[in-house]
Amino acid sequence: MTYRTRPDDAHPYLRAASAGVRHHTRALARTTATPPAPVDRVHLDVLHTHLTALHxxxxxxxxxxxxxxxAAGRHLTTAHTRLWQATAEIHSAFHLLPSSTAAQGAEASECHPERLPEGPPVLTICQRHLAAGHSIRRKTTPTDLRPRTTACVR
Known part of the structure; x- marks a missing residue:
């Protein structure tokens, strides 16, 4: 028995990720009575994971x-490059936020991230970013990676 997917099911994980993003956006919109909490490194790490997967x-x-x-391929390639620029900005913002271990004070001295098999948690975003950066640099030039402003011609 072979299972045949529908064309719109070609990327089922993308649909699930999109649903998750919509859920968190709606949850943030519902908390308008209180100001939203500032973003932390965990949220940026998850967002970076989604962006690199979409990349x-x-x-x-x-x-x-x-x-x-x-022509369509060129537009997708341009979207690919622009998404890389957004991913790079998320990565930069991640490193500008204070780490959660610095906020924990005494508990931070008990933490031993070097014992984790995948390495220290703070470096996983950097490893992911370097891997994505390697692929984008093989396919684009430094000029392509420069930020641009575009205007819709429609």
Whole structure:
């Protein structure tokens, strides 16, 4: 028995991730009576995870679309580059926020992140970012990575 997916189910995890983002956006909108809490490193790490996953997906879609439809492939490649710029800004913001271990004071001395098999938690965002950066630098030039302002022509 073979299972055949529908075309709109080609990326089921993307649909689940999008639903999660919508849920958190709605939850934030519901708390308008109280000012929202400032973002912390954990939230930026999760957001960076979503952006790098979307970055890989856009890369795959651009590669598959470019041969039969060059113009659409160029637009997807441009989206891929712009998403990388957003991911880089999230990574920079992550490092500007205070770490949670600094806020915990005495508890921080008891923490031994070097004992974790995947390494210290603060470095996982950097490892993910370096891997994504390696792929973007193979396919783009420094000029492409410079921020630009664009205007819609429609």
């Amino acid at each position: 890989r997906l856009l890369d795959q879609l651009a590669e598959a679309t470019r041969p039969p439809h060059p």
